[in-house]
Amino acid sequence: MKTLxxxxxxxxxxxHLTALWASSAGHEVPATSGSWWYVFGSATLLCFIIQVITGACLAFVYIPSTSEAYTSLQYLNHVQFWGWYLRAIHYWGSNCMVAFMTCHMIQVFLFGAYKYPRELTWISGLFLLLCTLGMAFTGQVMRWDQDAYWGLSIGASIMGRIPLIGGQLVHLLLAGPIIAxxxxxxxxxxHVFIIPGLIIAIIVMHLRLVLAKGINEYPRPGYQVHRATYDADYADIIRKEGVPFVPKAVDKDLIFSAFVIVLILVLALVFGPKGPKGIPDPALVDTNPRPDFYFLSIFAALALLPxxxxxxxxxxxxxxxxLYLLALPFISNTGEKSARRRPVAVLSVILIVLVIVTLAWYGETSPWSPDMVAWSGAAVPVxxxxxxxxxxxxxxxxxQNKQCRNCHSLGGEGGERGPSLDAVATRLTADQMVRQIIQGGGNMPAYGKKVTPPEVDAMVSFMTTLRPESTPPSRDSAPPMNKLPRDFAVVLPPAEQADAKK
Ligand code: HEC
Structure with missing residues (x-):
């Protein structure tokens, strides 16, 4: 005993372990901060730790190469003992991390915790948010499937539009001109070195700031933060009703952490891992690419808005x-903290959450995004x-079967990514339609490898009838139809052949 x-x-x-303990776990916090509202920060941290552990385990098997990534995930899913569960925990852990981080941010905002003197805590938190979204985006790419491919192409095309430096940025993002x-x-x-390293560094700073500036007291309606008096007021609170963080304020964190662990384990068990969903192939539109939930609202906004x-x-x-969020602690540095006296703050949170949830809901359900059953199920109108x-x-x-109507409407029903085909024959000649189907272009995928010449023939033949009764189909002034190469020839009914010859 003595030796020990x-x-x-x-x-x-x-x-100096006892001093370290006293200044961290043992530091005094306002008794009011031992509230259920304060558990989301530690829940986010817990999710991050779970991500680091499961991520390291996944990295033992995952091979970051275009030819092997997909296979190594299949191996985890189907061969490796409990491999699918590991993937599922990593996936649901990431979803929970984003979700709890959002709750944490909303709580901090509504409790006015970003105000004097905790400006830097808020700003470092914002950088943690950005890094976490960066992890989510890069993590999606690790799956190297259809979702990854399309997610990347959307990300790249977003970046490509940044004025002046867009092109270079895309090059930097994709490590070349194309996704490869x-x-x-x-x-x-x-995903495994740079962003996690940044996150760890910023978390250290974030926690250091929490220790240095103290946990925000539970806001009292009517209490005003003044730069001259706040520090003394806070010291007063700590003196009067301060409790050591461990064990007095940590209990709810621990209970909630246990709940988070169970939640992730159950979600992973019930819903399993995500994907990988199909080897990436740019011409394959028989896919249902969809970002993970936190990007759904952007996806929906982009698709819905003009x-x-x-x-x-x-x-x-x-x-x-x-910029607004970064400036927020300086814009509203002092004054009222309680949400009960800040109606605009509360309303803006409700509004933003509603917009994001609604958009995400559209992103998940609405037919313009290639939701295959929606339009391909609807027959061509009689x-x-x-x-x-x-x-x-x-x-x-x-x-109908090639699901052209996911993007093109007919008779007012169908997707709107491409032009409506109702009167396409008045705009395009048969050759132009053939070219459009085979080569795609202008945001339409090339179908060259996905359809046979007779199929093109049949589709174009049908599309040449898509025009008002009295209007003849468009035609070239140059070679007559019957001089076209045989395998792409368009067979028109006799009446229209006469039309075309006129
Ligand atoms: C992923 C969405 C998408 C799918 C699926 C799709 N298209 Fe398109 N399509 C487009 C877009 C976008 C354009 C407009 C191209 C442009 O502006 O150059 C277009 C243009 C066209 C045009 C020219 C229309 C015009 O008026 O200029 C035709 C014809 C056409 N598509 C036929 C088809 C056929 C047939 C299929 C199924 C085999 C199909 N499309 C599948 C997106 C799609």
Missing amino acids: RNMAVWLDERL GETLSRFFTL DWMEMLVMFIAPAIGL KFLKGRTPLQMHGATLL
Whole structure:
């Protein structure tokens, strides 16, 4: 016993452990901060620790190369003992981390904890938020599946529009002009070394600030923060009703942490890991790419809003939002902290949450995003089929089966990413339609490898009938239809062949 004690004393003399304990775990906090509202910060930290541990385990198996990444995830899912569960915990851990971080931020905002003297705590928290979103985005890419591919292309095209330096930024992001093997290496490095390193460093600073400036007291309605008096007031609170963080204020954190662990384990068990969903292939539109939930609202906003607002949604709004949040502790540095006396703050939180949730809901459910059942299930309206040849009917079926209507509407029903096809024959000649289907372009994927020449033939034949009754189909002034190469020839019914010859 004596030797043990001597050893402990020896260690303490060198490492100053008791002093460290007293100044951290043992530091005094306002008794009012031992409230359920204060548990989200520690929950976020816990999620991060779970992510580091499960991430390190995943890294033992994961191979960051375009040819092996997908296979190594399949291996984890299906071969490795409990590998799928590890992936599931990492995935649900990340979702929970974003969710609890959001709760933490809302709580801190509503409790006025960003005000004097905790400005830097708030700002370091904002950087933690950005880093966490960076982890979420780079993590999505690790799956190297359809979602990853499309997520990246959306991310890259967003960046590409930044004035002046957009092109270079995309090059930097993708490690080259296109999404390729280098891209994956780059994202892997970001996901496992750079961003986690940054997060750890900023967490240290964040906690240091919490210790140095004290945990925010539970706001009392009517109490005003004044720069001249606040520090003395806070010291007063600590003197009167201060309690050591451990064990007096930590109990609710611990209970909530246990809940978080159970929550993640259960979510992972019930819903399993995410993906990988299909090997990435830019021409494959038979996919249902969707970002993870925290990016759904941006995805939805981009798809729903008119084109001219894209710049606004992509840069101007996020930039203004971020600048505002950074400036917030200086804009409203003093004054009332209690949410009961800050109706504008409460209303803005409700408004922002409503907008984000609604958009995310649209992102998850609405048909313009390639939700395959929605439009491909709807048959081509009868009025487009009356009096058509068998080939044209076949074309109509193909149009439905190839899910063209996810992007193109017919008779007012269908997606809106491409132009409506109702009167396409008045705009395009048959050759132009063939070219459009095979080569794609202007945001339409190329179908060259996904359809056979007879199928193109049938679809184009059907599309040449998509025009008002009295209008002839568009045609070239140059070579007549019957001089086209045989395998792309468009068979028109006799009446229209006469039309085309006129
Ligand atoms: C991912 C969405 C998407 C899918 C799926 C899609 N298209 Fe398109 N399509 C577009 C877009 C966007 C344009 C506009 C291209 C442009 O502006 O250059 C377009 C243009 C067209 C045009 C020219 C229309 C015009 O008036 O200029 C035709 C014809 C066409 N698509 C046919 C098809 C067919 C047939 C299919 C199914 C095999 C299909 N599309 C599938 C997005 C899509």
